[in-house]
Amino acid sequence: MTGPIRASLMVTCLGDLFFPEVGVAIVRLLRRLGVTVNFPPNQTCCGLPLFNSGYHREAARVARRTIPLFGASEHVVVPSGSCAWMVKKEYPGLFRDDPELAREAEALARRTYELSQFLVKVLGASRVGTSFKGKVTYHDSCHLLRGLGESQSPRTLLGNLEGVQLVELPGADECCGFGGSFSVRLPDVSTSILAKKIANVEKSGAECVVACDAGCLLQMAGGLSRKGSRVRALHLAQVLAGPDEP
Amino acid sequence: MATRAEFLGRIRAEVRRAPGLFPATPAPRPERPAEAAQAVRRQMTDRWPGALERFQEEFALVSGVFHRVGTMEDVPSVIRDIARQKDARGVTSWDPGQLGIDLRPSLEAEGLSLVAAPVHGDNDARARYREAAAAAQIGVTGADFALAETGTLILMSGPGRPRTTSLLPETHVAIFGKSRLLETLEQVGVILEALHAEPESARRGAVVNFITGPSRTADIELTLTRGVHGPKEVHAIFVDSL
Amino acid sequence: MSDQALRTPFSERAGAALRDTSLQQALTLATTKFIGLRKEAFATYPQGERARDQARAIKEATLQRLDHYLNMLADNVERLGGHVHWATTGEEACETILRICRECRVKTVVKSKSMATEEIELNEALEHAGVTPIETDLGEYIIQLAREKPSHIIAPAIHKTRGQVADLFSRVLKGQFPADPEVLTAVARKELRQKFLQADMGITGANFAVADTGTIVLVTNEGNGRMVTSLPRIHVAVMGIDKVIPSMTDLMFFLGILARSATGQKISVYTTLVRGPRQPGELEGPDEFHLILMDNGRARQIASELREALYCLRCGACLNVCPVYRQIGGHAYGYTYPGPIGILLTAMLKGDRAVKDLAHASSLCGACQEVCPVRIDIPRMLIELRQRLDRERIAPLAERVLFKTFAQVLTTPALFRLAATLGRLAQRPFVRGGRLQNLPLVFARWTKGRDLPPVAARTFSERWRELR
Numbered sequence: 009m010t011g012p013i014r015a016s017l018m019v020t021c022l023g024d025l026f027f028p029e030v031g032v033a034i035v036r037l038l039r040r041l042g043v044t045v046n047f048p049p050n051q052t053c054c055g056l057p058l059f060n061s062g063y064h065r066e067a068a069r070v071a072r073r074t075i076p077l078f079g080a081s082e083h084v085v086v087p088s089g090s091c092a093w094m095v096k097k098e099y100p101g102l103f104r105d106d107p108e109l110a111r112e113a114e115a116l117a118r119r120t121y122e123l124s125q126f127l128v129k130v131l132g133a134s135r136v137g138t139s140f141k142g143k144v145t146y147h148d149s150c151h152l153l154r155g156l157g158e159s160q161s162p163r164t165l166l167g168n169l170e171g172v173q174l175v176e177l178p179g180a181d182e183c184c185g186f187g188g189s190f191s192v193r194l195p196d197v198s199t200s201i202l203a204k205k206i207a208n209v210e211k212s213g214a215e216c217v218v219a220c221d222a223g224c225l226l227q228m229a230g231g232l233s234r235k236g237s238r239v240r241a242l243h244l245a246q247v248l249a250g251p252d253e254p
Numbered sequence: 255m256a257t258r259a260e261f262l263g264r265i266r267a268e269v270r271r272a273p274g275l276f277p278a279t280p281a282p283r284p285e286r287p288a289e290a291a292q293a294v295r296r297q298m299t300d301r302w303p304g305a306l307e308r309f310q311e312e313f314a315l316v317s318g319v320f321h322r323v324g325t326m327e328d329v330p331s332v333i334r335d336i337a338r339q340k341d342a343r344g345v346t347s348w349d350p351g352q353l354g355i356d357l358r359p360s361l362e363a364e365g366l367s368l369v370a371a372p373v374h375g376d377n378d379a380r381a382r383y384r385e386a387a388a389a390a391q392i393g394v395t396g397a398d399f400a401l402a403e404t405g406t407l408i409l410m411s412g413p414g415r416p417r418t419t420s421l422l423p424e425t426h427v428a429i430f431g432k433s434r435l436l437e438t439l440e441q442v443g444v445i446l447e448a449l450h451a452e453p454e455s456a457r458r459g460a461v462v463n464f465i466t467g468p469s470r471t472a473d474i475e476l477t478l479t480r481g482v483h484g485p486k487e488v489h490a491i492f493v494d495s496l
Numbered sequence: 497m498s499d500q501a502l503r504t505p506f507s508e509r510a511g512a513a514l515r516d517t518s519l520q521q522a523l524t525l526a527t528t529k530f531i532g533l534r535k536e537a538f539a540t541y542p543q544g545e546r547a548r549d550q551a552r553a554i555k556e557a558t559l560q561r562l563d564h565y566l567n568m569l570a571d572n573v574e575r576l577g578g579h580v581h582w583a584t585t586g587e588e589a590c591e592t593i594l595r596i597c598r599e600c601r602v603k604t605v606v607k608s609k610s611m612a613t614e615e616i617e618l619n620e621a622l623e624h625a626g627v628t629p630i631e632t633d634l635g636e637y638i639i640q641l642a643r644e645k646p647s648h649i650i651a652p653a654i655h656k657t658r659g660q661v662a663d664l665f666s667r668v669l670k671g672q673f674p675a676d677p678e679v680l681t682a683v684a685r686k687e688l689r690q691k692f693l694q695a696d697m698g699i700t701g702a703n704f705a706v707a708d709t710g711t712i713v714l715v716t717n718e719g720n721g722r723m724v725t726s727l728p729r730i731h732v733a734v735m736g737i738d739k740v741i742p743s744m745t746d747l748m749f750f751l752g753i754l755a756r757s758a759t760g761q762k763i764s765v766y767t768t769l770v771r772g773p774r775q776p777g778e779l780e781g782p783d784e785f786h787l788i789l790m791d792n793g794r795a796r797q798i799a800s801e802l803r804e805a806l807y808c809l810r811c812g813a814c815l816n817v818c819p820v821y822r823q824i825g826g827h828a829y830g831y832t833y834p835g836p837i838g839i840l841l842t843a844m845l846k847g848d849r850a851v852k853d854l855a856h857a858s859s860l861c862g863a864c865q866e867v868c869p870v871r872i873d874i875p876r877m878l879i880e881l882r883q884r885l886d887r888e889r890i891a892p893l894a895e896r897v898l899f900k901t902f903a904q905v906l907t908t909p910a911l912f913r914l915a916a917t918l919g920r921l922a923q924r925p926f927v928r929g930g931r932l933q934n935l936p937l938v939f940a941r942w943t944k945g946r947d948l949p950p951v952a953a954r955t956f957s958e959r960w961r962e963l964r
Contacts, residue, residue: 021906024956025916026949031956035963047960050909058903060860062882062891066903073907154862183819187859192941194507194820194857199945200514201819201859230946233931255592258570261582265737265795266563272799278556280742281749312762375779383779384727388693404763413777417726421719439763443748450709450744460576460775461725464751464767469719472759473635473651474677475658476526482634482681483688484719484766 013131014044016081018120020091021053022222030087030222033249034123038085040250041133048077054086056094057188059102068102075099075112083130084120087245088221089152090188092122097155122152124161124220124244134161138250139170145177145214147205147228149221153181162220162244169248177217178208184219186227202231209239216240218247284444291448294441295433305402305435306492312405316467317480318488325495329429330360332491333394337366340425340487342391346383349373349414353396353429354496373414383416393423393485397430399445400490402437406466407490411459420465426485428465431496502830506853513824519655523825526654530816533760534867541762547752552870554746555807559798565707565740566789572710576772578785586616586792586845593618593699593732594625596786600730602627602696606688608714608721609633610701611649611810612734612790615832615845618699629699630691632720634684641668647826647834649812650758655825688720698724698782702735703809704750705787706769708743712787714768715754717761721768731773731782737794738806750809757869758811793845801880805840807870814864814874820857829854836864836874843881852890855881919951 015038019031038045055070074095078084086092096117103110127133144166152158159181167174185191185201192198205228209217217232217239219225229241256264284290298305310320321332333345346369350356353370361368369386372379387393395415399408407428411417420426436442446462469484480486513519538544558565570580583589596602605622607613607629619640622629631640635652639645642664646652653661662675665683673683700721704713712733714721725731741747755761774781797803815821815835826834831850833841836858843851855878864874885891886899905911926932932948934940942948 019956021912025919025951028952028954028956028959032959032963047957047963049957049960051957052906052909052912055903055906058899058906060879060882061856061899062879062884062886063899063903064883066900069903070906150859150861150863154866181863183859183861183863185819185859187861190856190859192938194510195941195944196507196511196514197820197823197857198859200823202946226949227946230942230948233947234933234945255588256582256584258567258580258582261584261789261791262563262567264584265566265791265798268795268798269560269562272559272803274560275556275803276553278553278560280554280557281550281745283743283745316765371779374777380779384693388689406763411778411781412775413779416778416780417722418780421722421726439748439752443745446709446744446747458775459778460771460773460781462769463722464763464769466761466763466765466767468765469717470765471634471681471718473633473638473653474656474661474680475522476529476651476654477658477677479677479681482685482718482720483632483692483723 012042012044014046014082015085015126016078016083017045017047018054018078018084018086018091019047019051020086020088020222022226023087024051026226027222027243030243030245033243033245034085034087037136037245037249040138041131041136043131048081051077054091054094056090059094059098060188064102071099071102071113072109075109075116078116079112081119083126084116085123085126086120087123087243088223089122089149089156089158090221090223092120093151093155095120122156122158122220124165125156125158128161128164134164135168136165136248138248140247141171142215143173143175143213144216144218144247145175145209145212146180147177147184147217147219147224148181149219149224150183152220162218165244165248166218175212175214177212179204184224184227186223188223191227199231202227206231206235206237210237214239216242216247218242218244220244284447287444287448287451290444294436294444298435298437301437302432302435305437306432308402308437309400309405309435312402313490316405318405318467318490320490320492322492322494326355326493329355329491329493330357333357333361333392333427334364334366336425336427336489337392340391342425343367344390345392345394346387346390346419346423347371347394348396348416348419352414353394357394371414371416371419384418387416387418387422390423392425392427393419394427394429395420397428397434397490399436399442400430400434401439401442402435403439404466406464408442409463409465411461415459417461417463420463421484424481424485425487425489427489427491429491429493431493433496506828506830506857509828509830510824513828518657519825522655522657523822526651527816527822530759534757534813534816537756537760537762541752541756544753544756547749548869548871551749551753552807554741554749555870558741559803559806562737562740562798565742566737568707569705569710569740570789572707573772573787576710576775578710578772578787581786581788583788583790583792586790589616589734589788589790589792590618590621592788594621596730596732597622597625597627597697600696600784602730604628604630604691604695605697605699606630606632606691606695606724606728607699608716608724609636609652610699610734611832612701612736613699614646616792618734630688630695632688632692632724633716634681634718637684637688638664645827648815649810649833649835651812655827692723692727695728697730697732698728699732699734700724702733702739703754704747705735705740706744706747707740710771712770713747714770715764715766717765719766722766725768725770725782726780729782730784730786732786732788734788734790736790736792738808753869754809754811757813757867797844801884802840802844802877804872804877805837805844807872808837808841809869811869813867813869817863817867819859819861819863836878837872840874840877840881848881848884848888849890851881852885855885916951916955920953923950
């Protein structure tokens with residue numbers, strides 16, 4: 009089969025509402041790499057917050073709506089490790105009593121990729137050909153690292169980027185304290201975990217901490233900004249996308 | 255209190271109600287344990303020098319002190335040296351028959367006192383021995399096995415082989431030869447399977463102890479400290495002629 | 497922890513822990529050290545991953561025939577001259593021990609570290625009956641003198657500094673002791689040596705029990721497990737029914753991974769295999785051996801979502817890596833078993849109502865599962881537990897309504913868009929310098945410690961049109 013690779017963007021609720029610029033960066037980046045990007049309308053959320061709080065019937069309702077939205081998609085690209093994990097690992101199990109939906113969920117799971125995995129493993133683009141100036145460190149999002157077993161792709165992409173000095177983050181694989189509803193159920197514990205993360209980020213000497221999950225970015229950016237830190241929290245796509253006009 | 259039948263009946267009901275999480279079996283056991291144990295021993299007749307080397311390394315890592323001598327006749331002088339170093343006078347040991355040597359003549363000649371464990375004994379003998387073991391500074395035992403991969407001495411209790419000889423004195427000295435060396439925990443498993451497959455005999459005690467270096471704790475600020483309840487020092491004497 | 501203390505909400509107990517600076521220091525120090533030691537230990541044990549798989553399979557296989565293996569264990573213990581008692585509840589286990597104490601005129605008991613006896617609050621029961629229990633694990637001894645509870649499964653006094661221990665010893669043991677672990681350990685050795693020699697009864701737990709041979713396995717570093725099983729005239733072992741394994745071959749897999757997971761040692765200093773009381777011809781050992789097989793809520797989990805928690809070896813590895821445990825320590829959890837596995841065990845032993853709040857004391861980061869020697873999927877079970885809380889209507893009504901409304905919004909794109917619009921309107925008075933720092937109501941839970949970006953002026957969905 010020839011012709012351009014097609015991908016649908018699943019922007020996620022946090023991406024849609026709080027970080028639209030990440031979605032814009034992904035579109036720019038994917039197009040630069042020759043991918044035809046589309047955005048199925050009427051997206052809301054993958055249902056992970058419901059699922060993790062134990063509301064599985066409700067999560068299944070959300071999934072039941074989401075699956076057909078991406079029914080025609082060749083690939084589904086998700087900018088968040090946790091949402092990608094939800095679709096890939098948990099959607100099928102939500103439909104144990106409905107074999108037909110379970111099959112569809114499994115099919116979607118197979119076509120769905122977290123962004124860095126899509127770039128490296130599907131496109132084979134471990135060099136995206138753009139540049140970014142500065143000292144950068146990478147935070148492993150828990151669901152991407154332990155849920156999807158991915159620690160290398162984002163590092164490879166960053167390491168290959170012209171102008172980037174990639175430094176390892178002490179305790180990179182430790183949770184940032186977000187944890188979805190955990191962050192507001194136990195806010196003091198959540199922010200005290202965050203304080204450790206921020207201290208490590210500052211210890212790394214990086215000007216910018218990169219993550220592949222909107223949840224971690226919300227948490228880390230919130231902590232850095234509250235502290236008045238000059239370190240920025242950016243999504244991988246924002247670092248890789250390059251300047252506005254190719 | 256439930257009876258055994260009631261208790262197990264309830265568990266059986268729960269087990270029947272539960273789908274297993276995944277198909278699973280326990281670890282495969284040797285079909286003929288005695289033969290498997292023989293095979294392990296045969297393997298070790300060639301491989302013991304490597305095992306001894308590894309044992310030494312691991313034993314040193316757990317703060318064990320290793321000695322090597324030619325024959326049993328050389329053992330008392332090692333014990334004498336340890337006693338001098340510790341400024342110790344009292345020694346206790348397993349029964350000479352179990353130990354493979356009567357230490358009394360040579361140790362007494364050095365001005366050390368020895369209480370050897372009786373082979374059998376009643377309540378009084380137990381009380382007497384306990385007192386002696388608690389008072390002794392050095393306890394001398396054999397070792398049924400020396401496990402190379404962890405630097406572990408394995409001792410079985412039994413007649414003439416009290417548990418406290420290796421426990422109450424501040425210094426424990428274990429004597430063994432090449433036939434006692436094992437390489438892996440897996441081999442220990444085979445040997446223990448074989449041991450338990452044999453008919454019960456009067457020679458078998460209730461306890462098998464795996465001893466890996468001196469007693470230790472890190473319960474105060476994770477600071478490693480030796481000799482909490484058991485020995486502060488453990489010595490292993492390897493005898494070539496055994 | 498006392499009922500009084502448990503009346504304080506979990507979030508406040510956690511808050512108090514967060515403000516305790518010496519606890520914070522101790523926790524960071526200890527958990528960081530344990531994490532490093534464990535990592536190093538497995539890095540140099542190539543067969544470790546396979547052993548973990550095998551150990552997990554053994555635990556599952558045992559559960560699939562649990563009645564059979566318990567029966568076999570009991571037969572073998574009785575054949576060796578031991579007595580077996582079947583305790584459905586913790587109270588029954590305590591009563592049985594008290595009865596043995598009465599019948600054998602037991603005045604003092606020496607104990608080696610046992611979470612099972614912590615779980616049933618045996619010490620309180622013994623004291624109440626006029627029997628003196630003495631904890632002999634150094635950490636347990638410290639917290640017994642301080643009249644506290646363990647705060648870590650394998651390092652019970654992890655929350656105490658050396659200075660605090662020195663003060664405690666000086667006060668209780670009437671002396672002047674320096675804040676030197678070496679000296680303090682020697683003090684405890686001397687003090688406890690006499691107790692070992694005089695005690696009437698030794699009480700232990702069991703790390704494992706081998707059904708095929710009737711062997712109780714005790715793993716310690718200090719040697720107190722050996723003392724307690726060798727010197728007193730009666731030995732009582734209290735074990736949860738989840739501790740039985742089929743054979744000696746199985747045991748070896750566990751010995752290879754237990755200490756590595758717990759302390760980073762290749763194997764603990766002492767692994768003691770005990771079969772029954774003193775055997776014929778032996779000089780030493782107890783006259784009597786009693787094994788108490790305790791259910792206390794375990795059996796009903798065999799067929800439940802929490803089944804896997806019955807695999808737990810009590811190594812404590814999941815505590816050390818848990819971001820929540822590392823912040824709040826063990827006491828804030830409020831029950832015997834802290835940390836992520838502790839939440840599951842508490843639900844098991846005390847019922848789901850006890851973990852109404854605790855079930856959410858996890859960011860589901862998955863670090864616990866990664867280090868668990870038997871790969872217990874703790875995050876998944878926490879999620880299952882949360883599901884049960886909704887199903888059993890233990891979760892607060894307001895929360896359940898909120899999440900169900902939330903689901904409605906997420907399944908109705910028009911409502912989702914409306915929510916974005918409302919958010920933009922509502923946030924207007926609060927935006928300062930492009931961020932939200934001081935939101936009212938429930939949103940304050942976020943902005944108290946962190947900033948929040950405002951809902952974007954134009955969401956991605958709204959911007960897509962021009963990107964097309």
